Amino acid sequence: MQKNVIKDPGLAEEGEKRIEWARRHMPVLQKIKDEYEKEKPLEGVRVVACLHVTVETANLLTTLVAGGAEISVTGSNPLSTQDDVAAALANRGMHVYAFYGENDAKYYECIEKALDIKPNVTLDDGADTIATIHKDKRDLADEMLGGCEETTTGVIRLKALADQGELLYPVMAVNDAETKMMFDNRYGTGQSTLHGIMNATNFLFAGKNVVVGGYGWCGRGLANRARGMGSNVIVVEVEPRKALEAAMDGFRVMPMIKAAPLGDLFVTVTGDISVIRKEHMDLMKDQTIICNSGHFNVEIDIKALEDLSVKTTEIQKDVVEYKMKDGRRLYLLAEGRLINLASAYGHPPEVMDMSFANQALSVRYIAENGPSLEKKVYSVPAEIDQRVARLKLEAMEIEIETLTPEQYEYLHSWQIGT
Amino acid sequence: MQKNVIKDPGLAEEGEKRIEWARRHMPVLQKIKDEYEKEKPLEGVRVVACLHVTVETANLLTTLVAGGAEISVTGSNPLSTQDDVAAALANRGMHVYAFYGENDAKYYECIEKALDIKPNVTLDDGADTIATIHKDKRDLADEMLGGCEETTTGVIRLKALADQGELLYPVMAVNDAETKMMFDNRYGTGQSTLHGIMNATNFLFAGKNVVVGGYGWCGRGLANRARGMGSNVIVVEVEPRKALEAAMDGFRVMPMIKAAPLGDLFVTVTGDISVIRKEHMDLMKDQTIICNSGHFNVEIDIKALEDLSVKTTEIQKDVVEYKMKDGRRLYLLAEGRLINLASAYGHPPEVMDMSFANQALSVRYIAENGPSLEKKVYSVPAEIDQRVARLKLEAMEIEIETLTPEQYEYLHSWQIGT
Amino acid sequence: MQKNVIKDPGLAEEGEKRIEWARRHMPVLQKIKDEYEKEKPLEGVRVVACLHVTVETANLLTTLVAGGAEISVTGSNPLSTQDDVAAALANRGMHVYAFYGENDAKYYECIEKALDIKPNVTLDDGADTIATIHKDKRDLADEMLGGCEETTTGVIRLKALADQGELLYPVMAVNDAETKMMFDNRYGTGQSTLHGIMNATNFLFAGKNVVVGGYGWCGRGLANRARGMGSNVIVVEVEPRKALEAAMDGFRVMPMIKAAPLGDLFVTVTGDISVIRKEHMDLMKDQTIICNSGHFNVEIDIKALEDLSVKTTEIQKDVVEYKMKDGRRLYLLAEGRLINLASAYGHPPEVMDMSFANQALSVRYIAENGPSLEKKVYSVPAEIDQRVARLKLEAMEIEIETLTPEQYEYLHSWQIGT
C-alpha cells in the first residue's frame, strides 16, 4: 500500500481531541465496539471506506478495527474531509487518502489508491467505490463479501444497477434502516443543513421564504426545522403522495418555476439532478441564496449559473456571488456541495451514532453471511434495526412501555370485536 | 330482506342536508362517482357495509350505488351512528340497520340482518362482519369476491386470521394505503379526537399534560395536534423505533405507570387492549380525564374503573365521573368508545374523501379481480394510491413539480457520481 | 324589579350540572369565593352584569354574590346565552334577562330591564351597558362607583369616550390585565374559535389556507392554533410592528385584497368594522367560509354579502350559504357573531378562571376605592394581576423559581459590570 495522502500529519492531536468528544456522544457505537473487542468478528476482513472523513466516521472505523478489520479510508466528497481527522486516523494505523479541497481528478485517484487494499467489504456514502469497481476494477468483485451504502442517492444508483442485472456483489441498503433514514436523514440533515447555512451566511431564518426541493425524509426534516426557526417554507416535490403530505403539514406546495421568484433561500435535497435550472435562476430575486444538501453537487445546475452570470466574486468563505446581466446577484454556497458538511460539521454525533451502529452491525452481518447472499440490494434486518433503537433509548435513559402477555395475545388473535 | 332498523325516518331531510354539505367537501369521491355512473362497474355486486354511519359514509355508499351496487348498511360502533344519516340512506333505497345507542346484542343483530343481502363484497371498519362470517356464517364465504378493511385494528385482526391460515376470502387492507393511513389516521384522528374532547368537556389544551397511548399514525397525529394546541404531551409506546421517534420529535416518552400520576388527560390510540389498567388508575390525579380514540372500547379497562369506584355519576353528556374510595374523581368519556365519533362528527369529509376513494376504487378492483385473488390480505395497489393523491391535489388546486426526461433518466442510472 | 326573562326555567337542573363542571375547573375563582364568603367585601354593592351567559360567568356571579353583592344579569350577545345557565342563575336568586336568539331590539330591552337594579357597578363585555347609560340613562351615573370591561373592543370604545372627556365614571380595563389579555385572548380565543368552526362545519384545518384578520392577542392565538392544526395561515394587519411580528413568526402577511382569492377560511378578530367587504367577497373562491370571533358582528360586512347574493340557504345550523350571481357560494357562519360562543361553549373555564378572577378582584377594588377614582380608564393594578398568576400556578401545581437575596440585590444595583 502507498503511504497516506493527507494534508498535515501534525493535525492529528487536534483530531484526536475532537474524535474523543464525538465518541462520548456515540454510546450505541461504543457498546458495539466493546462487544467487537471481545468477540473479534471481523478478523481477516479488509474494508475500504469511502465516507465523509469526520469525527463520527473515525469512531465507526475504530469500532471496525476493534473487531479485527483492516481499513483503508477515502473521502466521499471533495469538500467534506476534516484534515485533522484524516491525520488522526493515519496515526491510528489506517490507510488514509483524503484531504479537504480535492479536485475531481484527485478524488478518484484517492479512491483508486484506497482500493489497493483489495477489500472484501466496501462502505460507501454515495456509491462511488462500488461504481468505480463496476466501471474500472471488476476483478475486485470476485473476492468481495458485500457492501454497505449509507445514502438515498447511493441506494438509487445501486437499485438501478441491480435492476439492470449488473450488480456484482450483495449490498446492504443501510440508508433504508428505519433507525438510519428516519433519524439521520430527518433530524440530522434538518439541523445540520441550517447550521451550515448559518455558518456560511449568518442568514436569519425568521420571516424568510425558504424553498425546499424534495419532501423525502431529508426534506421533511429540513422543512420542519426551517419552520421551527420561523421561516415560511415552500415545498417542491414530484411524488403526489409526498406533495400532498407536505400540503397537509401546512406548507405551500408548488412547482419550482412558481417558487423561483418567491424564495429568499433555496435548498435541494432530492437525490436527483438539475432541480434548480436556468429557467428558475432567471426568475429569482436579487440576493437569493442557493445551496444543496443532497449527496451530489448535481442538484443545482451550476453550469447554467455560470453561463448566466457576467461576473463571479467570492464574498466570503463558501459564498460565491454570481452577478447576472440584469444586475441581480445570486449567491451559491459551497459550490453546490452538501452545505452541512462543507460549512458545518455534518450530522451531530448522536445521529451518526445510530446510522453507524447500523453500519457496524451490517459489516458483521456481511462478514458472517456474505457468501450465502445473492447479488442484490438487501434491507437491514429488522432485528438489527430494532436493536439499534433499543440501545439508543437505553443510552438516553428512556424507558418504554412493554406489552403484557394479554396484550400480546390480543394483537395476534382475531375473535375479539365490538 | 327485512325492513330497515333505524331510529326515525323523519330525520331523513336533516340527514340529506348534511350529506350534501359533506359531498361538497369530497371532490375525489365525486369524480369517481361521475366515472362509475358512466361505466357501471359494480352491476350485480352486493355489498354489506359495516361502517360508521356518517355523512361521509353516505357519500361512499352513494358512489357504489352509482356504479350499480346493491347496498346493505349497518353501523360499526354502537355510538357512532348518526340517525339522520341512517334515515336518509334508507330513503335513498339502501337497506339500513343502525341506530345511535345500540347495545352489544342489538349491534350484532343488526350485522346479521345486514348479511341477509348475501353479499359478495364486505366493507368493514373494525372487521366485525368478516369476523361474524368466519364465526357464524361460513357458508356466505363461498360467493364472496372479497372484502375491504378500513382500520388498523381490523387489519391486525385479519392478518392474525390469515397467519393462522383461516381467512376464507381475499381482503384489501385499505387502511394501509398511504393516502389513507398517513392522512385519515394522522390528520383526521388528530383533529377529530381533540374536537370530540372539546365537545364533551370544553377542556383547555394549553398548559395541560396530555398522555397519548400509541405512536402509530393516529398517535403521531394526535400528539402533534395536542402540542399545536399548547399541551405538554407524553407518549407511551412499546415499539422501540416509534418510541425513539417520539423522543426525537420532542415528546416525553415513558411507560404508562410513570405517566399515570402526571397526566391531566389520557387518550389511547393503540389498537390493543387494556392500555390503561387498574395499576394506572390507582396513581392518577383527582379530576383526570380518560378517553379512547382507537377503534374498539377495549383500550381502557372499564371493568377495573368500575371495580375501583364507589360511585358513578353522569356529569353531562359523554362524561361519567367515577369516584374512587380515596375521594379522587376520574372522568371517563363516551364509555371508552372512540371519542371523535361519539362526541364529534368523526373525521372531516376532506379526509374521508381520500380514505373512501381508496374504498370505492378497491371495491371495483375486487369486483374485477376477485376471482383470481388468493385468500390473503392485499395491499391497495400503488396505482390506486397515487391516483387518489393526484385527484386530491387537483381538487385542492395544487400543482406539483414534474420530472424532466433528464431527471427521470438520472434516477434510473448508476454511472454518474461525484 | 321585573320578573326574569329567560327561555325555560325547567332547564335549571341541566344548567346547574354544567356550572358545577365548570366550577371544578375554575380553582382561582374558587379561592376568591372562599375569601369573599368570609370577608363579605361587597355588601350593598349592586352589580349589573352584561356578560355572555355561560357556565363560567355563572361562577363569577356566584362569587360576587358570596361577597354580598346583588346581581342583575343580561347577555352581551344575542347568540351567546346558554339558556340552561340563565335558568340556573334565576334559580339562584339573581335577576336574569337573557335568552338565546334575541333580536337586537329585545337585546337592548333586556339591558334596560337589567339596569332597573340601579347598579353602582357595571360589568361589561363589549361596553353595551356603559354605552346605554351614557346615551339614555345618564342619571344612573351619579351613584356609580365604577365599571369593569372585559374585551379589547369595549376598551377601545371606552378610551374613545374618555379621550373625548365624556366618560361619566371610572372603569377598570380588565381586558388589559396580563393574566387576562395574554391568556384569555390568546389561548382562549385561539382554541375556542377553532372549536366553533369545527362544530359548525367539520372543517379540516390541515392543508387549508386560513386568513386571520388582526394580529393582536386574539389573532396571535388564533394564527398559532390554526398552524398547530396544519393550516397555512395568512395574517392581515394594519399596525406595522404587529405585521412585522407576524411575518417573523413565519406567517404570510398581506392586505385583505390580496388574501381574498387565496383563503379557504376567513376569521376576523380585529375589534374594527368592515374588515371583510364587498371588494374582498368579489374575489373569494367558491365555497369559502367566512366567520368572526371579534366581539361585535360588524367585522364582516353582512349587508354587502346580502347585496351580492342571489339566494341564501341555511345549509345546517350556523351555516348560511350566499349564492353569488356568478355561481360562487360563500358560507357565513353564525350570522357573523362570535363563532366561539355561537357554535361552541366560548372559552374553556380554566381560561375564564383567570379573566374572571381579575373581574372579581376588580369589583372589590372598585367597591373599596371607587369614590376616590377619577373618571378615566384604569389598568388593573399589577398586584391583582400577579396574584391571579400565582393562584393559577398553585392550582396547576406548578412551582416556580424564587430570587435569592443576592439576585434581588443585583437586579437593583448598577455597579457590577463586565
Added chain:
Amino acid sequence: MQKNVIKDPGLAEEGEKRIEWARRHMPVLQKIKDEYEKEKPLEGVRVVACLHVTVETANLLTTLVAGGAEISVTGSNPLSTQDDVAAALANRGMHVYAFYGENDAKYYECIEKALDIKPNVTLDDGADTIATIHKDKRDLADEMLGGCEETTTGVIRLKALADQGELLYPVMAVNDAETKMMFDNRYGTGQSTLHGIMNATNFLFAGKNVVVGGYGWCGRGLANRARGMGSNVIVVEVEPRKALEAAMDGFRVMPMIKAAPLGDLFVTVTGDISVIRKEHMDLMKDQTIICNSGHFNVEIDIKALEDLSVKTTEIQKDVVEYKMKDGRRLYLLAEGRLINLASAYGHPPEVMDMSFANQALSVRYIAENGPSLEKKVYSVPAEIDQRVARLKLEAMEIEIETLTPEQYEYLHSWQIGT
C-alpha cells in the same frame, strides 16, 4: 487621542468584505444612512461606542459617521470582538480599542482610552461606559447630551441608577423599543444562541432536555427555537405571569433545583446573577452542557464550578470540561460569556438592522433634544419605533393592510355597539 489598539491592521480587507455582506442585509440602516449623508444631523457629535465589534456594529457606526459624527469604539465583551472588523473600522478612520480575548483589566483600559474622545453621546451594550463615567469620570457627564443602551441587562442597571437619583445624564432605553426587544431579543437571540451552541459542540437538539433560565423576550425566543429543533424544553422563571405563559405555551416549568438533574443543556438568559449555582451543579448528569446567552458572564457561578471540580480540560475551542470529584463531567461553553457572540456571529444582520436603526435614530434624537431632556431613562418614541417597522416591511417587500376612513373613525368612537 492614542493610536488604535487592535489585533492586526492586516485583517482590514477581510473585515471590509464581511461588513459589505452585512450591509446588504441591513436595508433599514442603509436608508437612514442615505438620509444622514444628505442632512448631516450629527455634525459635532462625538460618540463613544462600547458595543460588540461585529460587522453589524460596523454598519451602525458608518451610518453615524455619514451623519457627521466622530466615533471612538471599544468592545462590550472581551470575547465578542471580531478582529477583522476592528481593523476595518480603524481603516475607515475611527478610533478603535478592541481585540478578541482581552482580559478584564485590558477591557477597562480600552474603555478608558475610548473615553479620551470626550464624548457627548455614549452608546452602550451592557452599560459599561456609563458605569465607568459614573464611577471614575464624573466630569465627562457635564458635556454629555445623552446615551443609548442596547440591552435588558444595561437597562436594569440604568433604572437602578435612576431610581437612586444618581443618573448623571439622560439615556434612551433602545432595548425597550418594540422593534428592538421583540425582534432582536426574541428572533435574534433565539437563533444565534442555538448557532453558537452548535458551533461549539455540534449538539443534536432533537430529543434533548434543554433548560432555559428566564422567559423574557430572549428566553421566549430561545425556548421556541429549541422546541422547533426538536428539544423538550424546561423553563425556569421567577415572575409568575411569565412562568404561567411558559406553561400555557406547552413548556415544563419548575425551579432550577428540580430542573438540574433533568437537563442535557442549560442556557441562561435572565439578566441576573448566579442563576446556576453549586446546589444545581451537584445534581447535574454526567456530560451536561452549561452556557449563557445573557449579557454578562455572571449568570453561571463559575467560581462554584471551579471549586467543585478536581480537574479542568479544554476539550476543544469554547468547551471546557470540569471533572467533578464523583467522576461526572460538566462542560462550560465560552467561559460563560454570551455563547452567540463567542462561538457564532451574534445576531444575524437583518435583526441588528432594526436594533441599530433604533440606535441611529435615537442618537439623532439625543443630538436634537438632548439639552431639553431630564436625567432619566427614556423610552424610544413610538414614531421612531413604528418608522423602523415600516422601513423593515418595505425592505421585505411586504405590503400591509390600511385602515379605511370608516374603520379609523370606528376605532375612535364609542356609540356603535351590538
